[in-house]
Amino acid sequence: MAMTLTGIDGGRVDLAAEALAAFKGSFRGAVLAPGDAGYEEARQVWNAMIDRRPGLIARCTGTMDVVQAVRFARQHGLLHSVRGGGHNIAGLAVCEGGLMIDMSLLRGVWVDPLKRTARAQAGCTLGHLDRETQLHGLAAVLGFVSETGIAGLTVGGGFGYLTRQHGWTCDTVLSMEVVTAQGQVVRASDDENAELFWALRGGGGNFGIVTSFEYRLFPVGPEILGGAIAWRGQDALQVLDAFRELSAVAPRELTLVAALRIAPPAPWLPKEIHGQPMAAIFACYSGKPEEGEALLAPLRRRGNPVADIVTRRPYVQMQSLLDATQPKGRRYYWKSHYLGELGRDAADLAAEHASRIASPHSAILLFQIGGALNELPSGHSPAGNRDAQYVLNIAGAWEKPEDDAKHIQWARDTFEAMKPCSTGGTYINFLTQEEGADRIEAAYGRPALDKLAGIKRQWDPDGFFRHTKGVTG
Numbered sequence: 001m002a003m004t005l006t007g008i009d010g011g012r013v014d015l016a017a018e019a020l021a022a023f024k025g026s027f028r029g030a031v032l033a034p035g036d037a038g039y040e041e042a043r044q045v046w047n048a049m050i051d052r053r054p055g056l057i058a059r060c061t062g063t064m065d066v067v068q069a070v071r072f073a074r075q076h077g078l079l080h081s082v083r084g085g086g087h088n089i090a091g092l093a094v095c096e097g098g099l100m101i102d103m104s105l106l107r108g109v110w111v112d113p114l115k116r117t118a119r120a121q122a123g124c125t126l127g128h129l130d131r132e133t134q135l136h137g138l139a140a141v142l143g144f145v146s147e148t149g150i151a152g153l154t155v156g157g158g159f160g161y162l163t164r165q166h167g168w169t170c171d172t173v174l175s176m177e178v179v180t181a182q183g184q185v186v187r188a189s190d191d192e193n194a195e196l197f198w199a200l201r202g203g204g205g206n207f208g209i210v211t212s213f214e215y216r217l218f219p220v221g222p223e224i225l226g227g228a229i230a231w232r233g234q235d236a237l238q239v240l241d242a243f244r245e246l247s248a249v250a251p252r253e254l255t256l257v258a259a260l261r262i263a264p265p266a267p268w269l270p271k272e273i274h275g276q277p278m279a280a281i282f283a284c285y286s287g288k289p290e291e292g293e294a295l296l297a298p299l300r301r302r303g304n305p306v307a308d309i310v311t312r313r314p315y316v317q318m319q320s321l322l323d324a325t326q327p328k329g330r331r332y333y334w335k336s337h338y339l340g341e342l343g344r345d346a347a348d349l350a351a352e353h354a355s356r357i358a359s360p361h362s363a364i365l366l367f368q369i370g371g372a373l374n375e376l377p378s379g380h381s382p383a384g385n386r387d388a389q390y391v392l393n394i395a396g397a398w399e400k401p402e403d404d405a406k407h408i409q410w411a412r413d414t415f416e417a418m419k420p421c422s423t424g425g426t427y428i429n430f431l432t433q434e435e436g437a438d439r440i441e442a443a444y445g446r447p448a449l450d451k452l453a454g455i456k457r458q459w460d461p462d463g464f465f466r467h468t469k470g471v472t473g
């Protein structure tokens with residue numbers, strides 16, 4: 001049956017039944033259209049604010065399927081998007097009416113424990129990769145929520161509990177296999193296609209479709225000291241003071257995350273605080289646990305904690321501790337700044353705006369990231385922002401569409417108020433749908449953005465990859 005799809009320039013493309021049949025014949029995985037079993041699930045991404053319906057979803061089973069999907073999109077001039085873990089807040093993974101190239105079934109991981117490297121296919125989540133590397137007491141530098149996709153995270157930069165020691169995730173990638181806009185398969189590393197490799201370490205999905213990543217691994221755990229300590233919201237300023245003081249002196253094996261929010265009905269929190277404002281610090285110490293105990297002792301004595309689940313636990317458990325706070329299917333809206341320091345003014349503003357949170361799911365999050373990433377030269381990779389010490393994420397989350405305006409407004413107001421505390425930079429992977437050219441420039445800075453635009457002209461001169469945060473200038 002003939003069908004109509006969205007073209008790369010937004011127009012209509014009428015696709016003959018024979019063309020679709022030829023594509024399906026060349027493709028090993030399933031090709032789903034609206035109404036097919038599995039289509040609804042495959043099109044849905046983490047953020048329920050994104051409700052797009054691709055004309056076709058190509059569920060890739062290997063590199064050759066990715067090549068065929070690229071050739072098909074090119075031959076018929078189709079708009080397309082690339083889906084990894086589907087966690088991008090702006091919903092870049094799913095396009096309206098075009099072809100969704102779905103990588104999420106590609107989940108192979110091969111660990112070389114002697115070389116301390118792992119090759120992981122681009123459909124892996126962080127949890128898939130951690131599970132295999134931890135078998136050998138090793139870990140890649142990944143993020144804080146195990147259901148996030150490695151692909152989007154890595155091509156946009158990436159930070160997590162190991163960032164202080166080793167830099168952005170993309171700083172620790174050794175090579176990538178990439179399908180280019182022309183449908184060719186190339187390797188990108190410092191030795192091969194070095195400019196493409198540079199661009200893919202922070203420049204997002206603008207340059208090609210990565211089919212696998214080779215990561216450097218580091219010894220971690222498998223048991224670490226980690227968990228969270230919670231206080232009542234009225235203690236927020238005291239807690240942020242403690243966070244500030246400890247994060248200023250903490251060795252790089254220790255990473256802290258501060259969270260200001262309304263306490264969820266989580267089993268680790270006492271019932272009397274559920275639904276009440278709270279301040280929490282998540283901590284992960286990947287050195288010797290007894291050293292971590294000593295480092296965290298003053299924090300645990302600060303004020304009157306209402307819960308403390310910092311303990312020796314498997315690293316993979318630590319990596320999924322925040323998962324329950326970020327389920328797929330809620331409505332999400334984020335605003336974000338990098339901070340060069342956490343001054344008293346920033347702490348005051350964070351506490352003040354946290355007291356105005358109206359949703360039980362929203363939070364102000366401060367991630368400590370300073371360390372190794374600051375030591376690399378500014379142009380090392382487009383992830384850049386080598387002056388950042390903290391990521392501030394103003395994370396709005398709620399359930400009903402009729403509440404959109406109020407929670408979005410809270411995030412915007414908090415973002416505006418905290419602007420003076422920002423380095424001026426922001427994280428490309430935290431940009432929402434409406435954040436455009438000025439915020440993309442804030443994420444990369446001008447020299448890096450110009451360099452990215454030049455590499456884009458070379459590798460994708462006709463802008464084939466465009467369902468992205470663009471880097472054309």
Ligand SMILES: Cc1cc2nc3c(=O)[nH]c(=O)nc-3n(C[C@H](O)[C@H](O)[C@H](O)COP(=O)(O)OP(=O)(O)OC[C@H]3O[C@@H](n4cnc5c(N)ncnc54)[C@H](O)[C@@H]3O)c2cc1C
Nearest residue numbers: 084085086087088092143144149151152153158159205210
């Ligand atoms: C709950 C949650 C927690 C998060 N925590 C962290 C964190 O701790 N640290 C952090 O750094 N970030 C974090 N992020 C942000 C995260 O890095 C981005 O959302 C990222 O885009 C997710 O990757 P994905 O593969 O799931 O995305 P998708 O939505 O599947 O893809 C996003 C975009 O990435 C690009 N892309 C995807 N796959 C490929 C590929 N194979 N080749 C080339 N480009 C591709 C495409 O442009 C695509 O549209 C978090 C996000 C969420 C929702």
